[in-house]
Amino acid sequence: xxxxxxxxxxxxxxxxxxxxxxxxxxxxxxxxxxxxxxxxxxxxxxxxxxxxxxxxxxxxxxxxxxxxxxxxxxxxxxxxxxxxxxxxxxxxxxxxxxxxxxxxxxxxxxxxxxxxxxxxxxxxxxxxxxxxxxxxxxxxxxxxxxxxxxxxxxxxxxxxxxxxxxxxxxxxxxxxxxxxxxxxxxxxxxxxxxxxxxxxxxxxxxxxxxxxxxxxxxxxxxxxxxxxxxxxxxxxxxxxxxxxxxxxxxxxxxxxxxxxxxxxxxxxxxxxxxxxxxxxxxxxxxxxxxxxxxxxxxxxxxxxxxxxxxxxxxxxxxxxxxxxxxxxxxxxxxxxxxxxxxxxxxxxx
Amino acid sequence: xxxxxxxxxxxxxxxxxxxxxxxxxxxxxxxxxxxxxxxxxxxxxxxxxxxxxxxxxxxxxxxxxxxxxxxxxxxxxxxxxxxxxxxxxxxxxxxxxxxxxxxxxxxxxxxxxxxxxxxxxxxxxxxxxxxxxxxxxxxxxxxxxxxxxxxxxxxxxxxxxxxxxxxxxxxxxxxxxxxxxxxxxxxxxxxxxxxxxxxxxxxxxxxxxxxxxxxxxxxxxxxxxxxxxxxxxxxxxxxxxxxxxxxxxxxxxxxxxxxxxxxxxxxxxxxxxxxxxxxxxxxxxxxxxxxxxxxxxxxxxxxxxxxxxxxxxxxxxxxxxxxxxxxxxxxxxx
Numbered sequence: 001x002x003x004x005x006x007x008x009x010x011x012x013x014x015x016x017x018x019x020x021x022x023x024x025x026x027x028x029x030x031x032x033x034x035x036x037x038x039x040x041x042x043x044x045x046x047x048x049x050x051x052x053x054x055x056x057x058x059x060x061x062x063x064x065x066x067x068x069x070x071x072x073x074x075x076x077x078x079x080x081x082x083x084x085x086x087x088x089x090x091x092x093x094x095x096x097x098x099x100x101x102x103x104x105x106x107x108x109x110x111x112x113x114x115x116x117x118x119x120x121x122x123x124x125x126x127x128x129x130x131x132x133x134x135x136x137x138x139x140x141x142x143x144x145x146x147x148x149x150x151x152x153x154x155x156x157x158x159x160x161x162x163x164x165x166x167x168x169x170x171x172x173x174x175x176x177x178x179x180x181x182x183x184x185x186x187x188x189x190x191x192x193x194x195x196x197x198x199x200x201x202x203x204x205x206x207x208x209x210x211x212x213x214x215x216x217x218x219x220x221x222x223x224x225x226x227x228x229x230x231x232x233x234x235x236x237x238x239x240x241x242x243x244x245x246x247x248x249x250x251x252x253x254x255x256x257x258x259x260x261x262x263x264x265x266x267x268x269x270x271x272x273x274x275x276x277x278x279x280x281x282x283x284x285x286x287x288x289x290x291x292x293x294x295x296x297x298x299x300x301x302x303x304x305x306x307x308x309x310x311x312x313x314x315x316x317x318x319x320x321x322x323x324x325x326x327x328x329x330x331x332x333x334x335x336x337x338x339x340x341x342x343x344x345x346x347x348x349x
Numbered sequence: 350x351x352x353x354x355x356x357x358x359x360x361x362x363x364x365x366x367x368x369x370x371x372x373x374x375x376x377x378x379x380x381x382x383x384x385x386x387x388x389x390x391x392x393x394x395x396x397x398x399x400x401x402x403x404x405x406x407x408x409x410x411x412x413x414x415x416x417x418x419x420x421x422x423x424x425x426x427x428x429x430x431x432x433x434x435x436x437x438x439x440x441x442x443x444x445x446x447x448x449x450x451x452x453x454x455x456x457x458x459x460x461x462x463x464x465x466x467x468x469x470x471x472x473x474x475x476x477x478x479x480x481x482x483x484x485x486x487x488x489x490x491x492x493x494x495x496x497x498x499x500x501x502x503x504x505x506x507x508x509x510x511x512x513x514x515x516x517x518x519x520x521x522x523x524x525x526x527x528x529x530x531x532x533x534x535x536x537x538x539x540x541x542x543x544x545x546x547x548x549x550x551x552x553x554x555x556x557x558x559x560x561x562x563x564x565x566x567x568x569x570x571x572x573x574x575x576x577x578x579x580x581x582x583x584x585x586x587x588x589x590x591x592x593x594x595x596x597x598x599x600x601x602x603x604x605x606x607x608x609x610x611x612x613x614x615x616x617x618x619x620x621x622x623x624x625x626x627x628x629x630x631x632x633x634x635x636x637x638x639x640x641x642x643x644x645x646x647x648x649x650x651x652x653x654x655x656x657x658x659x660x661x662x663x664x665x666x667x668x669x670x671x672x673x674x675x676x677x678x679x680x681x682x683x
Contacts, residue, residue, distance in 0.1 A: 200632070275618070
């Protein structure tokens with residue numbers, strides 16, 4: 001179906017932001033102790049664009065706390081935006097009728113991190129998978145068993161599991177049930193948050209292959225959130241790297257791994273692909289490296305930074321920092337067709 | 350590494366034929382770990398690799414005697430610097446724990462007491478084993494933080510655990526393990542919860558410490574890429590047994606057990622994008638519900654009748670290095 005002339009993305013975020021207010025209920029404390037007002041807001045996602053096309057897999061990677069899960073929940077419509085726009089086939093979702101809104105909700109499904117806590121422990125596999133399509137009148141109650149059996153088959157599970165509850169399943173089986181549940185309402189977009197993180201290495205590959213098969217079969221658009229760059233690179237067509245609530249680089253999977261522009265992407269690739277014969281590069285500071293391009297570009301872990309501090313979010317940790325990095329935050333700009341990076345160094349390369 | 354003779358220094362840790370069972374109220378105990386043997390010399394890193402249910406974490410906890418009812422060591426020997434630990438009373442174990450053998454667990458936040466400063470954690474660990482005053486302990490603590498790669502150790506001593514990032518917390522736990530200069534540090538999935546960039550730095554630190562301080566490390570992990578980074582020797586566990594062990598470079602380059610080979614193929618960085626990923630069919634058996642014959646046979650592409658009937662023994666086939674052993678009827682040839 002790749003001959004479809006319409007290359008409009010299925011789902012798109014434009015300049016999307018999400019903030020979380022903290023301590024909102026502690027007004028009295030705040031009045032007595034004004035310092036609390038200093039950081040009342042967490043900006044989990046800041047002004048981010050992201051588009052997903054039918055049949056494509058986009059991998060979203062970044063360190064813990066970078067806002068990956070929040071961004072995934074914005075794409076899936078599980079969380080409202082606090083800024084920017086979410087579009088379905090080019091239309092702002094806020095302008096859709098209520099029937100259309102419901103249809104979009106079904107069309108974009110989320111597979112949560114940790115299938116164990118995402119599945120109601122008191123329900124059987126049959127109810128877990130079959131309830132939503134009946135409620136939404138996609139199938140009649142009489143057709144439920146047959147539909148559940150079909151979905152179990154699609155995710156590679158035995159039909160005999162229908163009467164089991166989540167506790168009676170292995171980790172890999174729970175992941176598959178979670179996937180089958182999302183597929184039950186015929187989605188066109190699947191947002192999977194760390195779909196393989198809690199699984200054994202050997203089972204992880206089974207679930208990864210299943211995702212590839214499902215994309216093929218249903219021409220799904222998939223957003224896969226993962227901390228495991230090496231794994232997600234094997235699945236995704238494009239990769240987006242997130243840091244401090246922003247996408248700092250996005251491009252084809254091979255370009256990002258072999259020829260990343262952004263220093264943070266370089267650091268991630270370096271760490272994720274390190275082996276004994278090709279060890280990760282060392283810190284420029286601690287080893288007295290002078291050629292900064294050869295040293296590890298990013299030092300240490302994330303540091304808390306004031307939301308209104310000027311300049312690039314990485315300036316304190318970046319071995320490549322330039323004078324202007326302290327003054328202006330770099331914008332995401334195209335460095336090659338389909339390859340965007342947010343770094344002042346790009347304009348000099 | 351010297352060959353052990355009567356006069357030579359004993360290895361930092363020698364484990365022989367370790368069996369661990371899980372007691373059950375109304376049924377026979379489950380055998381969770383069966384016949385694990387290995388030795389680690391000073392300055393060496395031994396990695397134990399396995400999936401869930403392989404018995405690797407039970408083995409880790411049992412080494413310093415930290416296992417609790419219903420887990421029991423039913424058989425075997427754990428010798429720390431030549432001294433048998435199995436059968437020792439709790440009071441004797443308390444003396445060696447934190448001084449001669451230390452443990453680093455997966456989650457550094459739960460390993461640290463949230464209402465104690467970093468300093469208290471370290472100073473208490475030192476003063477539990479040595480009769481020195483608080484000031485002297487404090488300077489030892491600071492030195493340990495520095496050795497674990499923590500910048501500005503004096504400032505970090507005053508920090509509370511919640512003020513530190515995940516990577517720094519795990520370094521504090523490693524500093525606690527190091528502070529009394531133990532012979533052996535056991536680390537159970539110590540970098541699993543950390544971001545890759547931080548994990549990479551910690552692994553580098555461990556390598557430096559093993560060489561620099563002659564500490565022996567037993568590094569428990571599910572991740573073969575960690576083995577590749579730091580291990581000298583490796584034990585691969587499956588379903589409660591060691592299925593292959595030997596020098597890490599050799600096991601990684603010439604895996605002899607089909608399970609080891611399959612696990613190595615599953616490592617993402619060894620695969621090329623654009624294809625389906627390598628996978629192992631099925632899932633690991635549950636503890637105690639071991640298949641008959643070879644425990645990997647139901648998932649093994651090479652299994653034949655004998656594999657499903659007779660349990661293979663751990664042995665060194667002809668043509669393989671002496672220190673490399675495999676539990677397979679038909680090992681993969683290099």
